[in-house]
Structures are given as structure tokens and as C-alpha cells.
Amino acid sequence: MTAEFDLIARYFTHPAPGAVLGVGDDCALTRVRAGHELAVSADMLVEGRHFFRGADARALGHKALAVNLSDIAAMGATPRWATLALALPRVDARWLREFSAGFMALARKYKVDLIGGDTTRGPLNICVQIMGELPRGNALRRDGARAGDEIWVSGRLGDAALALAALQKKIKLTRAERAACESRLHRPQPRVALGLALRGIAHSAIDISDGLLADLGHILERSQCAAEIEFAALPASAVLCRHLDRVAACRALLAGGDDYELCFTAAPRQRARVLAAAKRAGVAVTAIGRIKRLTKGVPALLVRAPDGTPLRLKGAGGFDHFI
Ligand code: ADP
Numbered sequence: 001m002t003a004e005f006d007l008i009a010r011y012f013t014h015p016a017p018g019a020v021l022g023v024g025d026d027c028a029l030t031r032v033r034a035g036h037e038l039a040v041s042a043d044m045l046v047e048g049r050h051f052f053r054g055a056d057a058r059a060l061g062h063k064a065l066a067v068n069l070s071d072i073a074a075m076g077a078t079p080r081w082a083t084l085a086l087a088l089p090r091v092d093a094r095w096l097r098e099f100s101a102g103f104m105a106l107a108r109k110y111k112v113d114l115i116g117g118d119t120t121r122g123p124l125n126i127c128v129q130i131m132g133e134l135p136r137g138n139a140l141r142r143d144g145a146r147a148g149d150e151i152w153v154s155g156r157l158g159d160a161a162l163a164l165a166a167l168q169k170k171i172k173l174t175r176a177e178r179a180a181c182e183s184r185l186h187r188p189q190p191r192v193a194l195g196l197a198l199r200g201i202a203h204s205a206i207d208i209s210d211g212l213l214a215d216l217g218h219i220l221e222r223s224q225c226a227a228e229i230e231f232a233a234l235p236a237s238a239v240l241c242r243h244l245d246r247v248a249a250c251r252a253l254l255a256g257g258d259d260y261e262l263c264f265t266a267a268p269r270q271r272a273r274v275l276a277a278a279k280r281a282g283v284a285v286t287a288i289g290r291i292k293r294l295t296k297g298v299p300a301l302l303v304r305a306p307d308g309t310p311l312r313l314k315g316a317g318g319f320d321h322f323i
């Protein structure tokens, strides 16, 4: 349909200085610098599953790219190119303008070229593929954690999940508290600079999209290690701290999704370099525990309560201490 080509030309055709050929041909063409590897990932946002019907289009454009940049950050890669596959229920000029503005503002900030995609009619579905570059062999992988490593997280955890819990009426927040947390849910800030700064320092890294316990669990599984973390050390916002007597808040902190912070491990002697890297990247980092040797019959992930006793964990994604 011609409407499709008009729409692509109007909203999704932008200069792509970092590519050989951008939007408009059967394929885009790019070149990876000599001695580098290509880091590739895709993340989909589906209406009704990842966002509510009627969600703000500009925030969606931002988030669709931000969650992909977060994966690039977690590998320590430099983001370079993205593609965008869109299913749209109807052609809505206002929605497209807003979505594209949100997407492109973040793309410009990180010098990511939108080099292609696909546009079709269907239930609203947004799939972004991101590509980045890394000097060969320098990726921050999930399988590099070693016993003795300190475990770190960036930023603060749980606010996004707290906002979602409030939207679902599982917890009551004041209007100001909601506003503070909702910006974390709708406008996550990918930790690209931190990922880059941690190259050559961190042994392993992952971005926290499904909650700290689940995502740290992936590092443990891939690295064949165990871990102990201190509940009291977890970085929480003032809002979350105020509600820590509530199950929903504890859950948000330990197992909430959509944080898009980095969880990484590094040798204790690298502490000063980790802190310097975080300072350069302009984001706070907090040491929350230690990587241990895996022992048969002992849970791989132990969370210590403030009184030193272990919280009883239920699977990787939950815990039954508060239930
Ligand atoms: P084809 O039929 O060969 O798949 P399309 O008609 O789907 O080509 O797309 C034409 C051009 O527009 C291609 O370069 C494609 O990558 C690009 N494109 C399509 N949809 C989008 C989109 N939503 N964002 C960016 N580029 C897009």
C-alpha cells in the first residue's frame, strides 16, 4: 500500500551516517570496524503484555529503543544501528509522530542509526533489533563470574515495579510518589556509558529486566557459581524505602521487572576501578554481595535479611519470606 511507503518516508527515514546504506532498499548495509565483533539483540513490546492500551506514544518510542540499548549496555558494546518492525492497528498520524519523536530522540542521543525495518497492519506490536560493536573478545558476558567476585548493581532497583504495582492497585502511592516511580517505568535510562566503562574491569554483566533475583540467577547459572546478597545493601529509592513494610515493595526491590539497571561482578581488588568507571559514567553503583563457589545441596542464591538470617527464596523469580 502506498500509505505504507508514505508512512515510512515520513516517520522512519532519517540520515544514517554510520551505515553504508540506510532505509529504502531491500537491505541496509553496514560495516563493522576491523578487529571488532557485532553485538545483536532484539526486544519486542506487545500491547496488553508490556504496556497498556492507550499508552503514551512518545514514551513507547523511547522505551522500545531503551530496552534494546540496555542489552547493548550489558554486553559493554557501543550501540550503532537499529531496525524497527511495527504492526499497527491503523495509521494514526499523531501516534506515529509522537512514537517516532520518542524513538529518534534516544537514537540521536546514542548515535544509533535507524537503518531499516518492516511496517504492517495488525495488533500493536513493536519489535526493535539493535546492533552494536565491540573490540574482539571484550564483551561483558554472563558466564564470566568467579567465586570471590563482588556483585554490584547500578542505580536504584524496584521503582518501575512499584509503579506497576500502584497502577494495578496492589499498593497505594501518593501522587508525587507515583510520578517519581512512573518515570522509571515509562522512560528507562539505559546504562550504556557504564557498560562501556566496565569493559576490562567486570568479569560478568547482565541488565536487570526481569528482576534482580532472576537476572543474577542467569549469571550464576551461566557461570556455574553461587551468590550471597545482603537485603539491606540493595539500593532503593526514598519512595521504595518508605513502603518497605509492604510485600509489594520488597517484591519490587528483589524481583521486580523493568529496572534496566546493570548487575555485574568484579574482583574485589577492582573496587576502585569500578567506582571510577561509575563516576565517569555518571551513575551510582552499589556492592550488594559476593559470588561463591557452587556447593551441592546449598541454594545457589542466598539473600541475607538485615538480621543475618537467610530469606527463604522460592525459585529464581520469587521468595516466600513475606507470604
Ligand atoms: P520489503 O518489501 O523489501 O521488505 P518494505 O516495503 O517493507 O521493503 O520497506 C521498505 C524500506 O523501508 C526498507 O528499507 C525497510 O527496511 C524500511 N522500513 C520499513 N518499515 C520500517 C520502519 N518501521 N522503520 C524503519 N525502516 C522501515
Ligand code: MG
Pocket: 117, 118, 119
Ligand atoms: Mg517488508
